[in-house]
Amino acid sequence: MANALPSQAEGRALTDGNRFRILDGLAAAILRHLPATLAILGCILLWQLVVWGFSVPTFMAPGPVDVIKAFGENAGVLWTNFWPTLMEAVLGFIFGNVIAVLLAVWFVYSPLAERAFYPIAVIIKSIPIIALAPILVLLVGNGIAPKIIIAGLICFFPTLVNMVQGLKSASPAMLDLMRILSASNSEIFWKVRLPGSLPFLFAALKIAATSSVMGAIVAEWIGSSYGLGALIIEATYNFRSPLLYATVVIAASLAVVLFFAVSYAESKIVRWKPTTDH
Incomplete structure (x- = not known):
C-alpha cells in the first residue's frame, strides 16, 4: 500500500512537470500573439509620431497620449455609458440569434x-438600419426596446443563413443510416443535424458578436441620451476629439471581448470542424 503512494521526490517531479507544461503553454500563447501585438503597438507609435511630426491639432486628430488622458479625465462618464451599450448588445445578440436558430430549424x-x-428575411436585411431605427422608435418608444431590436436584427440574418446551411449539411x-435504424426526427436532429451545424453556427455567432455592438451604437444615435453611441454624438458636436476616440476604443474593445468570448465557447463546445478538400 505504501508503494502505491508517490514518494516525495516523485511528487516534486510531477509538480515540476505541470509547472513546465504551464510555462510552455504560456510561452506558446505569447509567441502566437506576438506578431499581432507588435503590429498594434507599431500602429499606435506611428499614429503618435504623425500627430507630433505634422503638429495636428487635438480637436482634429488627438494622439494616443491625448486619448489616454481622456480615459482618466472622463472615466466616470465612459463607465456610466458603457453599461447600457453592453446590455443592449448582449440582449440583442441573444434575441436575434435565438429567433434565427428557431427559424432555421423550421x-x-x-x-x-x-x-x-x-x-421576407432578405427584404428586412436589405433595409438600412439607420433608416429602420426611427421607425422602431415610433413603434415601441425611445427606451431600451428599439436598441435591442436593432442589435438583434443585425445579428439575425448571418445566423439564419449559416444555421440553415449547417442543418442541411x-x-x-448518415441520414439514411439513422432512418434504417428507425430513428425519429428528433433523434436525427439532436444526434446528426445539430452537431453538424455547430461549426456553421459559431462562425455566424462570431460575426454577430461584433455586429451587435455596432447595432446598439447605431440605435443610440437615434434620440438616445445614454450609451456609447450617444456619447460619440455628444463628443463629436462639442469637438471633444480625445473623448470621441476614447469612446470608440471602448466600443471596439467591447466587440473584441464578445468575439473572443464566443470563440472560447466554440473551443469548449465544438470538438471537430468539417474538413475541406484542397
Missing part, C-alpha cells in the same frame, strides 16, 4: 415555410 423541416418567409449517408 425552414429545414418545412420547405414551404422556407419558400414563404426566407424572402448533414451527410445523406
